[in-house]
Amino acid sequence: MERHYRVVVAKPGLDGHDRGAKVIARALRDAGFEVIYTGLHQTPEQIVQAVVQEDADVLGLSLLSGAHMTLVPKILKELEDASLEDVVVVVGGIIPDQDIEPLVAMGVAKIFTPGASLPVIASWLEEALDARERANG
Numbered sequence: 218m219e220r221h222y223r224v225v226v227a228k229p230g231l232d233g234h235d236r237g238a239k240v241i242a243r244a245l246r247d248a249g250f251e252v253i254y255t256g257l258h259q260t261p262e263q264i265v266q267a268v269v270q271e272d273a274d275v276l277g278l279s280l281l282s283g284a285h286m287t288l289v290p291k292i293l294k295e296l297e298d299a300s301l302e303d304v305v306v307v308v309g310g311i312i313p314d315q316d317i318e319p320l321v322a323m324g325v326a327k328i329f330t331p332g333a334s335l336p337v338i339a340s341w342l343e344e345a346l347d348a349r350e351r352a353n354g
Contacts, residue, residue, distance in 0.1 A: 218249055218343050219350040224275040227255040227264040229292060232282035237331075241277065241309060241338065248339035250275075261288065265295040268304055274346055280310040285320065293324050303353075305345055309333070 226242045228235050235257055246252045253271050255264060268276050276296070278289065289308060296304055308320060309329040317328050326345060329338055 222274040225273040229288040238279035244335035261291040
């Protein structure tokens with residue numbers, strides 16, 4: 218890892234299931250990332266404010282409610298409005314196959330669906346961030 222990266226893990230919307238987000242947060246912490254978990258029921262504005270306040274490199278969104286095609290575009294727009302297009306956005310949760318390509322086209326860097334291994338997630342994130350550091354360095 219080029220440096221200690223900061224990751225904000227957020228649960229947007231009304232989804233009240235956060236076990237997966239907590240597992241991911243712990244796994245990323247154990248892999249050397251600095252992780253900030255925002256808690257449940259966050260609005261797009263609250264999530265982006267957390268990214269700003271924490272000077273995060275990554276925003277990880279955990280979505281199980283089916284509202285990803287509504288919430289993710291709002292969050293991406295909020296990031297753009299805050300001039301935070303360089304923040305790597307990853308999405309995890311119940312994302313139907315037909316929604317993956319449109320989310321990536323909107324600007325999501327990677328989508329992890331159920332069954333993605335924790336070491337694979339941490340490794341992908343480290344490689345993506347290290348590549349970004351080298352490109353910007």
